[in-house]
Amino acid sequence: MDEVKIGEILQPVGGSEGRRREETVRRKFWRTLRRAAGQIPFAEDLVAGFYCAIDPDTPPRVRGILFAALAYFVMPVDIVPDFLAGFGFTDDVTVLLTALTAVKAHIRPAHRLAARNALMTNEKQRA
Template sequence: MEEVKVGEILAPLSGSESRRKEETVRRKFWRTLRKAAGQIPFAEDVVAGFYCALDRDTPPRVRGILLAALAYFVMPIDVVPDFLAGFGFTDDVTVLLAALTSVKAHIRPTHRLAAREALMNVERDAA
């Protein structure tokens, strides 16, 4: 995936666009994560990013980057459609990794702890 494309996806959002993406992410995140879990080796980081994005104490620019990446992740049609077995989440992984790398200093231990607990609950529910 081209660097320019990732930059376009993670570009700053307007207030209304940020709210719209947050609503989409809140609604679709867990269902999408369950589908993609085996294809994303850093799922705990993604979930920590989710909690960071929803944290009102996170700076708006950081929230915007994370919400843009997470919205791209939860949308089924993107550069590589998610339903393509083995390939569908490769572009999502690239976008998520770029976003998480750029904001990693803002993902706090509380976000990581919440992620670990949530993933344990997801695994327990799947069993």
Template sequence: MDDVKIGEILEPGSEEKQRSREERVRAQFWKTVRKAAKAVPFLDEVIAAYYAALDPATPTRVRGILLASLAYFVLPLDFIPDFIFGLGFTDDAAVLMAALTAIRTHITPAHRAAAKKALDDLDRDPAKR
């Protein structure tokens, strides 16, 4: 994926587009996390980004960037479909890493603590994997 494509994906978009993305992310995020657990090495940061995206205290533009990247992450059919073994989450990881690099300072210790707890809960409960 080139920088132009990633830049297009990460556009925050209108309020309506952000609402739509937030609904999609809320509905599909944890299912996708369970599928991507072994494929995305920085999953703790992705989960922290999820909490930051849903936090009303996070600046609107930052929330928009995060929701755009997380919406791309939860789409099963994107640039490289997620079901392709070994490659499926590589494009998602590139988009997520670009978003995280751009907004890293807006992910708070509280977001990271919530992510750690969520990961611990997933690790303890095999039914949630």
């Protein structure tokens, strides 16, 4: 996936499109994460990024980048369709890693702790 395409995907938007992305991510994030868990080796970082995105204290531009990447992750139709076994989340991984790397300074210890707790709770519920 080339840098130009990733840059287009991660471009923060305002107004109704930004609100639509946020609503979509909030509604579909956990279900998509469960479906992709085996293909996303950095689940804790991803969940910490989710908590950073929904944190109202996170700068708007950072939230926009995260919501753009997370919206790409939760939408089933993208460059490589997610239903393709073994390949479906490869483009999502690239977009997510790029976004998380770009905003890593804004992912605070509280976001990481919330991610660990959420993942542990999910594990206990599945057991």
